[in-house]
Amino acid sequence: MSRQAPTLEDVAREAGVSRATVSRVVNGVRNVDPAIQELVRQAIERTGYAPNRAARSLVTRRAETVALVVSGAEDASEAAQAAFAARVFADPFFGRVVAGIVGFFRPRSVHPVLMFAESDASRQEVLTYLRQGRADGALVVSSHADDPLPALLAGAGLPAVLFARPARPVPLSYVDLAHRDGGRLAAERLLARGCRRPATICGPLAVAASQERLAGFRGALARRGLAHVPVAEGGFTLDSGLAAMTGLLADHPDLDGVFAANDLMARGACQILRERGRRIPEDVAVVGFDDSAVAVSRSPHLTTVRQPVEDMAAEMARLLDEHIRGARTEPTSVVFEPELIARESA
Amino acid sequence: MSRQAPTLEDVAREAGVSRATVSRVVNGVRNVDPAIQELVRQAIERTGYAPNRAARSLVTRRAETVALVVSGAEDASEAAQAAFAARVFADPFFGRVVAGIVGFFRPRSVHPVLMFAESDASRQEVLTYLRQGRADGALVVSSHADDPLPALLAGAGLPAVLFARPARPVPLSYVDLAHRDGGRLAAERLLARGCRRPATICGPLAVAASQERLAGFRGALARRGLAHVPVAEGGFTLDSGLAAMTGLLADHPDLDGVFAANDLMARGACQILRERGRRIPEDVAVVGFDDSAVAVSRSPHLTTVRQPVEDMAAEMARLLDEHIRGARTEPTSVVFEPELIARESA
DNA sequence: CTGCGGGGATAGAGCGCTCTCCGGGTCGCT
DNA sequence: AGCGACCCGGAGAGCGCTCTATCCCCGCAG
Numbered sequence: 001m002s003r004q005a006p007t008l009e010d011v012a013r014e015a016g017v018s019r020a021t022v023s024r025v026v027n028g029v030r031n032v033d034p035a036i037q038e039l040v041r042q043a044i045e046r047t048g049y050a051p052n053r054a055a056r057s058l059v060t061r062r063a064e065t066v067a068l069v070v071s072g073a074e075d076a077s078e079a080a081q082a083a084f085a086a087r088v089f090a091d092p093f094f095g096r097v098v099a100g101i102v103g104f105f106r107p108r109s110v111h112p113v114l115m116f117a118e119s120d121a122s123r124q125e126v127l128t129y130l131r132q133g134r135a136d137g138a139l140v141v142s143s144h145a146d147d148p149l150p151a152l153l154a155g156a157g158l159p160a161v162l163f164a165r166p167a168r169p170v171p172l173s174y175v176d177l178a179h180r181d182g183g184r185l186a187a188e189r190l191l192a193r194g195c196r197r198p199a200t201i202c203g204p205l206a207v208a209a210s211q212e213r214l215a216g217f218r219g220a221l222a223r224r225g226l227a228h229v230p231v232a233e234g235g236f237t238l239d240s241g242l243a244a245m246t247g248l249l250a251d252h253p254d255l256d257g258v259f260a261a262n263d264l265m266a267r268g269a270c271q272i273l274r275e276r277g278r279r280i281p282e283d284v285a286v287v288g289f290d291d292s293a294v295a296v297s298r299s300p301h302l303t304t305v306r307q308p309v310e311d312m313a314a315e316m317a318r319l320l321d322e323h324i325r326g327a328r329t330e331p332t333s334v335v336f337e338p339e340l341i342a343r344e345s346a
Numbered sequence: 347m348s349r350q351a352p353t354l355e356d357v358a359r360e361a362g363v364s365r366a367t368v369s370r371v372v373n374g375v376r377n378v379d380p381a382i383q384e385l386v387r388q389a390i391e392r393t394g395y396a397p398n399r400a401a402r403s404l405v406t407r408r409a410e411t412v413a414l415v416v417s418g419a420e421d422a423s424e425a426a427q428a429a430f431a432a433r434v435f436a437d438p439f440f441g442r443v444v445a446g447i448v449g450f451f452r453p454r455s456v457h458p459v460l461m462f463a464e465s466d467a468s469r470q471e472v473l474t475y476l477r478q479g480r481a482d483g484a485l486v487v488s489s490h491a492d493d494p495l496p497a498l499l500a501g502a503g504l505p506a507v508l509f510a511r512p513a514r515p516v517p518l519s520y521v522d523l524a525h526r527d528g529g530r531l532a533a534e535r536l537l538a539r540g541c542r543r544p545a546t547i548c549g550p551l552a553v554a555a556s557q558e559r560l561a562g563f564r565g566a567l568a569r570r571g572l573a574h575v576p577v578a579e580g581g582f583t584l585d586s587g588l589a590a591m592t593g594l595l596a597d598h599p600d601l602d603g604v605f606a607a608n609d610l611m612a613r614g615a616c617q618i619l620r621e622r623g624r625r626i627p628e629d630v631a632v633v634g635f636d637d638s639a640v641a642v643s644r645s646p647h648l649t650t651v652r653q654p655v656e657d658m659a660a661e662m663a664r665l666l667d668e669h670i671r672g673a674r675t676e677p678t679s680v681v682f683e684p685e686l687i688a689r690e691s692a
Numbered sequence: 693c694t695g696c697g698g699g700g701a702t703a704g705a706g707c708g709c710t711c712t713c714c715g716g717g718t719c720g721c722t
Numbered sequence: 723a724g725c726g727a728c729c730c731g732g733a734g735a736g737c738g739c740t741c742t743a744t745c746c747c748c749g750c751a752g
Contacts (some may be wrong), residue, residue: 002435005477008709019710021731029711052709053479054708057709058398058400058655058707058708058737085445086441086442086444087441092436095431106462113458116448132398153712206710238643238644258697272620286751293433298584298588354740355738367739369703400737404740405707405741683722696750697744703742710737711734712735715733716731717723717729719726720728721725722725
């Protein structure tokens with residue numbers, strides 16, 4: 001920065017009006033004479049003026065910034081922290097969350113600050129950041145249900161919205177999916193395809209969503225007389241899908257349907273099934289979950305339960321925006337309904 | 347925010363000292379009587395004071411924030427923008443970049459603001475953001491070499507550091523890898539394993555790094571008398587690796603070595619090779635590039651050319667920090683050397 | 693006993709912006 | 723013609739912090 005940046009004062013002098021008038025033009029408030037408006041606009045152009053945000057924030061008490069907090073596993077080691085970031089980003093899920101958030105906030109020219117909270121220290125950092133007024137609120141994506149961050153945020157009275165319902169009730173708004181219904185949809189699809197020996201690769205049982213999907217799947221099957229369903233637990237990664245499918249096939253070589261709790265694991269399942277000579281969907285039908293990019297990136301295109309992550313993230317953003325503006329004061333929850341997307345694999 | 351946040355004034359009153367003294371304690375400058383220091387510290391504790399960043403920024407002219415700009419393909423459609431974010435995040439590469447940057451900046455309690463620049467409008471937004479003083483500088487990761495953003499940044503005199511050398515010279519610091527050497531290392535490894543009919547799956551040729559890796563690979567082979575090498579162009583994705591390998595095998599069923607320009611494509615190549623009954627590395631040796639998480643996530647563990655992305659990103663952060671602090675004024679480039687990591691696949 | 697040097701705390705002037713008042717001009721209406 | 727309503731622009735008081743200049747007090751030399 002060589003020369004001093006022009007201020008409102010400079011523009012005012014240049015345009016021959018007062019500071020207040022320039023401010024009014026910049027912020028588009030009240031009626032300012034069109035002629036003067038044009039005059040000011042030209043002066044802004046000439047001086048290359050850009051309003052100083054710190055000064056504005058100081059008086060408006062708004063940062064016009066939100067924190068996007070990825071709250072993760074408890075692990076203090078330095079290496080684990082780096083790995084955490086990499087791992088979070090590896091999941092296609094997170095990219096969709098970002099896309100949804102950015103989609104909502106960008107037109108309002110607020111940009112998210114990326115923060116990680118996987119230790120007590122980093123959680124305090126998030127709190128301090130918000131209390132300092134550097135961000136007006138937080139969007140929290142937790143990787144495990146008993147994350148302490150939401151309670152801290154609520155306790156400090158800071159605006160925040162969560163992705164997924166927290167394990168213990170917290171007076172904060174959240175957005176979630178009816179995972180149980182999703183599991184049911186998958187079961188019904190498999191049943192409709194004539195599967196009689198379905199199995200499932202569920203997500204990590206420490207995650208509430210995994211349990212719900214599994215419960216929905218089992219429940220629907222039980223209602224149709226299939227009480228015992230082989231279950232293998234995966235970790236939402238491709239590799240875990242590979243491993244789970246291998247195990248399932250070893251114990252139940254005659255299975256004719258698989259519900260994987262996300263598309264990545266479904267992909268892994270397909271790969272193993274094909275390697276073992278099973279045709280999809282003729283011999284084994286496969287249903288995924290999420291409807292992420294990988295569902296259609298390869299053959300066979302996956303029949304899957306759609307989780308509208310982008311829409312959900314946009315809704316989080318909308319809720320947070322309302323909380324910040326004070327347009328909404330009570331914690332609210334918005335639960336989205338999943339939808340079955342029929343493709344080749346089942 | 348129910349009650350008004352406490353200010354420096356409040357703390358000063360509480361401690362029975364002046365505002366300036368509290369400020370000095372908070373910022374740890376000059377000699378303050380230890381007794382008073384303790385007094386102030388207690389007052390801060392009691393009031394729950396958190397310094398207002400806007401006020402501080404206003405006078406220090408520092409935002410203590412940097413922009414992490416992902417600069418991408420030219421595409422104006424709304425849907426493409428959302429997809430862009432998702433795509434960027436899907437690449438394991440980006441997660442490593444974030445990890446490196448966060449690793450450097452977090453101890454200094456500066457957090458990155460995530461911005462996307464894939465249109466003229468969004469590029470202007472980035473510029474305005476910086477000119478408004480909302481961020482002190484930018485870290486730019488471009489997906490294509492002829493990105494106009496670096497030139498804009500340099501033209502505006504804004505501190506910025508790039509990942510990878512820009513296509514046309516720009517007076518900005520950057521961090522890069524000696525891609526050519528990486529290609530050479532891959533070639534030498536394949537040669538050392540006794541490969542006589544190597545092929546390569548290169549990255550998108552619009553990306554300079556892809557060209558360099560290819561040139562290095564070809565050059566080393568040519569020096570050993572292998573002038574003609576089958577080349578298939580991929581897109582750095584798993585699927586493109588699948589497709590490229592399929593094509594390569596169709597045209598050159600007798601190939602005995604493959605160099606893929608990243609690990610994801612190498613993974614794809616391995617998958618196809620195995621499906622076609624080739625043993626790795628006995629029948630066909632495979633060398634990847636990057637040494638990302640996928641290199642060891644599945645069998646066979648990939649022999650690969652390591653790109654120390656985290657270190658490179660941390661170096662970007664360090665350079666930017668120096669530019670911002672004024673400790674470095676001249677644009678500087680730091681080029682990292684790749685390293686061959688020998689594992690099972692070659 | 694006065695003068696002086698210096699550590700240590702204070703007073704106060706902004707940083708650049710918003711926003712509430714307020715004043716002056718222009719109408720419309722009686 | 724007179725008067726209030728209305729509209730538009732200006733003046734000025736902060737927002738909470740940093741930092742320079744200043745002042746106070748104490749010890750010590752002259």
